[in-house]
Amino acid sequence: MRSVRLPEDLEKELEMLADQKKVSRSNIIKEALVEYMAKEKKYNKPYEVGAAYFGKHGSAESNRSVTYKSRIKDKIRDKHTD
Numbered sequence: 001m002r003s004v005r006l007p008e009d010l011e012k013e014l015e016m017l018a019d020q021k022k023v024s025r026s027n028i029i030k031e032a033l034v035e036y037m038a039k040e041k042k043y044n045k046p047y048e049v050g051a052a053y054f055g056k057h058g059s060a061e062s063n064r065s066v067t068y069k070s071r072i073k074d075k076i077r078d079k080h081t082d
Contacts, residue, residue: 004029 006014018025047054064071
């Protein structure tokens, strides 16, 4: 069991909502926490969110990130030899 301290204004809003819906304050807090945690799980996985886009327009060169310095040098050399 956990205790949660709420600001006075939020406590009053929670009490009014619980009375209006005829449910306990604990029930409202539990529902809110479940919803929040589900949302966080969904959005805290950036790889899964972007997986469909990774490599979609790739160059088919698996070593591009490793050889970028030599490619830049080659481009500069080619530019100055013209």
